[in-house]
Amino acid sequence: MGALGSGRWVRPTRKKTVTGCVQLDIRQLARVGALQPGTWLWVPVLDCQLEVTEHGLVSYRHDRQAPSTPPLQGPQRLPVLWRVCRFGGQRPIFQCPTCPRHVYLMYGETGHGWRCRTCAALAYPSQWESALLRQMDRANRLRRRLDSDNCLMFPVPQRPARMHRRTYARLVALIQRHEGGLVPAWQNQLQADRAQLTQLTQDVRQGV
Numbered sequence: 001m002g003a004l005g006s007g008r009w010v011r012p013t014r015k016k017t018v019t020g021c022v023q024l025d026i027r028q029l030a031r032v033g034a035l036q037p038g039t040w041l042w043v044p045v046l047d048c049q050l051e052v053t054e055h056g057l058v059s060y061r062h063d064r065q066a067p068s069t070p071p072l073q074g075p076q077r078l079p080v081l082w083r084v085c086r087f088g089g090q091r092p093i094f095q096c097p098t099c100p101r102h103v104y105l106m107y108g109e110t111g112h113g114w115r116c117r118t119c120a121a122l123a124y125p126s127q128w129e130s131a132l133l134r135q136m137d138r139a140n141r142l143r144r145r146l147d148s149d150n151c152l153m154f155p156v157p158q159r160p161a162r163m164h165r166r167t168y169a170r171l172v173a174l175i176q177r178h179e180g181g182l183v184p185a186w187q188n189q190l191q192a193d194r195a196q197l198t199q200l201t202q203d204v205r206q207g208v
Ligand SMILES: [Zn+2]
Pocket: 096, 097, 098, 099, 100, 101, 115, 116, 117, 118, 119, 120
């Protein structure tokens, strides 16, 4: 095994929906010729080293502070299959280590190793959903303090006659703050939904 820091550096894309989750694209690895057996790939974000073998990738996680110690996690095998293309040649594809899917992208997260998007995303959309619902709930509760029938679908109610102007201004500012936070949360949810849809479409095409 090569020393830590030797071999190629993988510059992974951070998956925005999950903190600490990085993406490994087999098409990109093939493009840069990194799928030659004997190659070592280094994923610094995860303190992880990947060995390219005849049958796929083998992942080891090391302690950054003490690189000479045995791996913290691993070996985790990421089998690579070579599919024959219709017009000649072969293209590589990962076999997810935790489900039967064949995918181009693997997502790595400390504590979970590498998984396909479906396996990795399972635990996460609910977090986005709950973040979104929490924001909506807070905004709605504040709106109901101004008018018991009001909700997000309607304009912010006028100041109730019994309420101080200062209290009203504070509540409106809070409503705006919570509702302002909904836009990025919605965008994240939409992004997660779109990713899931792309994966589903890909699976249907591939007959997985
Ligand atoms: Zn999977």
